[in-house]
């Protein structure tokens with residue numbers, strides 16, 4: 001949540017800052033600000049609303065300062081407003097912050113000489129640093145003293161008009177990356193801001209503070225002891241973060257799934273030999289054979305990917321038990337995990353605060369953790385014992401689409417690796433491998449052959465305010481993910497339900513203000529789901545059925561998707577749901593890529 005940028009070099013800082021804020025806007029977009037320093041004088045600009053509002057201010061009054069920091073916000077403490085926007089100021093100090101300072105009330109009560117103007121916890125931290133920043137103290141030391149008293153999460157960048165040749169950054173639970181250029185140093189809370197500027201970066205660890213200068217950086221811990229910083233190469237290309245002719249990132253990301261899924265599968269599955277190989281698990285065959293239980297955690301779409309994968313995993317691995325939990329719930333439960341458990345930690349961004357905290361709770365119990373992560377180098381990816389990078393490329397649109405498909409595929413591959421290590425019969429695992437190999441092309445068919453029809457169907461349902469999604473077995477989590485997609489971007493209230501449960505409550509909702517999305521695949525449960533459909537029909541429902549079956553279905557609208565897949569058909573149907581949600585949101589005139597009240601990566605609780 002929120003985006004941080006910073007620059008110190010020999011060109012006007014505001015160029016990188018503004019460009020970076022636009023790139024990070026998907027992480028928060030209710031207000032934004034930058035401050036630059038020139039000749040010991042700071043120029044501060046802040047605006048409520050999207051970064052474009054800040055653009056308007058900057059174009060009127062630009063600054064040549066070659067050092068500066070910026071921020072795009074997703075409000076936690078204090079409503080979106082200019083005064084609550086970052087950078088926050090106290091004396092000579094300006095600060096941008098991601099995270100939450102939990103003890104800000106106590107700290108504020110002590111800071112009697114500071115006149116607070118905002119409602120933010122960030123201003124409290126700024127004033128606290130300022131309270132230590134007397135004439136004999138260097139900025140970095142004032143920052144360290146303040147952080148020693150701070151409880152909570154933070155990624156911060158701080159500058160002072162008194163010491164304009166440095167930016168001090170620090171992190172605890174909220175990502176911060178330092179880009180190393182030639183005579184220039186860049187700060188970003190997300191690698192996408194650095195692309196095109198430098199591919200060399202230092203990922204700051206929790207508890208570290210760095211002084212960033214034009215010609216290098218010094219990293220210390222909170223006891224001021226030097227820490228050696230490892231410079232890593234970032235591998236994201238510019239195209240990956242551009243719309244490339246699509247109207248929205250969301251449509252681009254839905255459409256690129258055949259390619260991104262191929263990257264997920266590449267070099268890992270082999271239909272000929274019937275084998276699956278995963279390089280980063282860091283587990284011996286003996287450890288894999290010993291697995292008896294898998295616990296899967298995630299939030300939002302990552303959780304639904306875990307839920308869908310759990311149906312496959314218990315089918316693929318004989319005798320395996322599985323549970324799936326919202327990370328935000330499990331982290332506070334007094335949970336026990338059976339021996340020989342492996343935890344799968346699913347996260348697109350690798351930064352979600354609840355997922356990270358839950359990972360740490362699981363690690364305390366001595367359980368092996370594997371990440372199913374998209375963002376390379378992210379905090380969760382660095383803290384797990386091993387894992388599978390899903391390689392779906394940067395996901396910019398707030399609603400997650402391509403990550404879901406790749407995460408599910410990655411977890412299925414993990415199941416296949418366990419099964420094959422435990423000596424499963426190839427005839428049981430090969431169908432999955434064959435279907436995984438065929439999946440990218442089958443998804444491509446949905447995008448190419450059905451998109452127009454789906455866009456037209458979407459216009460018919462765009463004026464409803466309630467929707468009920470239902471399916472059975474693997475289609476139940478698929479229905480929940482479909483409902484989540486619709487509610488996130490169209491603001492239509494949508495619930496995903498197990499088809500068999502409709503009669504236990506939700507069917508009471510059916511009336512003309514609702515439409516229902518029924519998911520069916522032609523398998524042993526087809527007739528049962530058809531019965532649920534009939535029950536809804538009989539009560540005057542407005543059903544949009546999505547199916548891989550060619551059989552005639554009684555429903556207001558039916559989308560027959562021709563696919564040769566059977567086991568993995570839910571992932572094909574899900575792409576149709578993604579397109580449906582997209583076109584409904586477009587028809588309603590919504591901001592598809594940056595829906596209201598949401599942010600791409602929730603790094604606060």
Ligand code: G6P
Nearest residue numbers: 299300301302347348349352400
């Ligand atoms: C936010 C996003 C969702 C995402 C969830 C989990 O709520 O808006 O799209 O599914 O976080 O994010 P993660 O990065 O952990 O997968």
